[in-house]
């Protein structure tokens with residue numbers, strides 16, 4: 001093969017590459033936007049994990065303290081997802097007072113979601129201990145118990 005045809009194929013690949021980028025970029029960004037709106041589901045293995053911390057008044061009180069320090073600014077005082085920092089987010093923080101949502105979630109699922117986070121929701125695995133995160137599960141469940149009536 002001559003150098004001439006190599007040059008042609010280079011131009012072909014450059015042109016094709018540009019085409020691919022301009023075709024895929026809008027697609028990728030629309031997928032990213034959709035991703036924020038899709039339902040968030042914990043893996044089955046995480047859903048089945050049992051809460052090792054009983055929901056005693058003591059563990060709920062411990063969860064409340066951690067919540068007020070780390071979660072209240074987004075999830076709100078009553079867990080409704082209306083904390084002061086929520087206004088600046090493009091995704092609404094979960095509403096823990098929503099009994100339907102909370103019934104659809106196992107303790108294991110809530111634990112997994114707060115551990116790993118998604119989008120503006122931080123993952124707390126590295127910051128809070130396992131026990132602290134289970135205490136939080138026990139505490140955030142109290143929001144919908146009050147609202148369910």
Ligand code: HEC
Pocket residue numbers: 036040066067070071072073074075085089091092093094101105110111113114118119120121122124136
């Ligand atoms: C910076 C704001 C912010 C902070 C701080 C925050 N969250 Fe969130 N949280 C979110 C947002 C936003 C979502 C929704 C994420 C989504 O659906 O993609 C969310 C979702 C969740 C969910 C998932 C609920 C469900 O069933 O889908 C749980 C559980 C949760 N947060 C617990 C916590 C806990 C516990 C803390 C404190 C340790 C906390 N969050 C701190 C913003 C925050």
